Amino acid sequence: MNQRLTTSRIDTMRSAARHIVRELGFMQKGLAxxxxxPSAVHTIIELGYGKVDTASDLGALLHLEKSSISRLVQKLEKDGLITAQPDPGDMRSRTLSLTEKGRALLRDLEGFGRRQIGSALDNLSPKAVDQIEIGLKLFAQSLDTRDRPTDAATRPIEVRERYYSGVIASVALLHATFYSQHYGFGAVFERKVATEMSEFMGRIDNPGNTTFSAYMGDDLMGSVSLDGEDLGEGAAHLRWFIVNPRSKGLGIGNLLLGRATAFVDSAGFDCTRLWTFRGLDAARHLYEKHGFELVHETPGTQWGTEVFEQEFVRQRGA
Structure with missing residues (x-):
């Protein structure tokens, strides 16, 4: 044990942790x-944030046994908050996603939580708030990595802009692998991503065009592109947003969309549009967090498989 971690200091921190748990309502029958x-509330939040997408992953995240997860999923399905479908990649598991009712509840939970924390921190100095934020992050990371023989949580993330050697192949591979495993997309989709991104990289240096790619060492953790030419004057097209499944919990998607929206605002675009399809709840949560709104939804087959295609729009400065 770290020699500076005396029993007295540990007990002081334990006492503070118990106080936080009580004040945030975890001892009450209902939460937030x-x-x-509490496990149901955490399920709604973690599904919405994209931390998990299967029942087995949910069990690992919440540290609950299989029977408890099964009962939890059944209740949330019965309440109309989530859907559970067989996982195409592993028929022993089930893929979970939020319903519209579930997404509405997620928005309520986020509002409640933000008001609760905001009220608690409102009278503190900016320096004290910074100390609390850093301390909580470090403590969460220490809990998350204490039993893992990996340095993933501490390895630096580098965001590279525009073209970088290998980025086209890496982005196409991430798309092809993820959407094949989870949604049955095939050659039409993979060819479309590779071909269109290759064409885009031929004009990447034109004003209004860029790509942000997050790397951990030589490994691509996620990428997003902004095409300022293909939708006409005043509109940017957000394209090929993808996050490596191995980077769950590192905030890569949030980081990339933050860079993307800052880029389009500084470049003076009136709006930014993106096209996706129903069921990508984690991505939708991030889009809405960064100011995008769903404006249109219709069945379509542009990616080679029939899905409910969705169009999101973000106005400048949203």
Whole structure:
């Protein structure tokens, strides 16, 4: 044990942690203003944030046994908050996603949580708030990595802009692998991504065009591109947003969309549009967090498989 971690200091921190748990309502029957259990509330939040997408992953995240997860999923399905479908890549598992009712609840939970924390921190100095933020992040990371023989949580993330050697192949591979495993997309989709991104990289240096790619060493953790030419004057096209499944929990998607929206605002675009399809709840949560709104939804087959295609729009400065 670290010699500076005396029993007295550890007990002081334990006492503070118990106080936080009580004040945030974890001892009450309902949590965050709902009639749901803590595990149910966490399920809604983590599905919405994209931390998990299967029942087995949910069990690992919440440290609950399989039977408890099964009962939890059944209740949330019955309440109309989530859907559970067989996982195409592993028929022993089920893929979970939020329903519209579930996404509405997620927005309520986020509002409740932000008001709760904001109220607690409102009278503190900026320096004290910074100390609390850093301390909580470090403590969460220490809990998350204490049993893992990996340095993933501490390895630096480098965001590279515009073209970088290998980025076309890496982005196409991430798309092809993920959408084949989870949604059955095939050669039409893979060819479309590789061909269109290759064409885009031929004009990457034109004003209004760029790509942000997050790397951990030589490994691509995620990427997003902004095409300022193909939708006409005043509109940017957000394209090929993808996050490596191995980077879950590192905030890569949030980081990339933050860079993307800052780029389009500084470049003076009136709006930014993107096209996706129904069911990508983690991505949708990030889009809405960064100011995008769903404006149109219709069945379509542009990616080689029939899905409910969605169009999102973000106005400048949203």
């Amino acid at each position: 203003g709902t009639d749901l259990s």
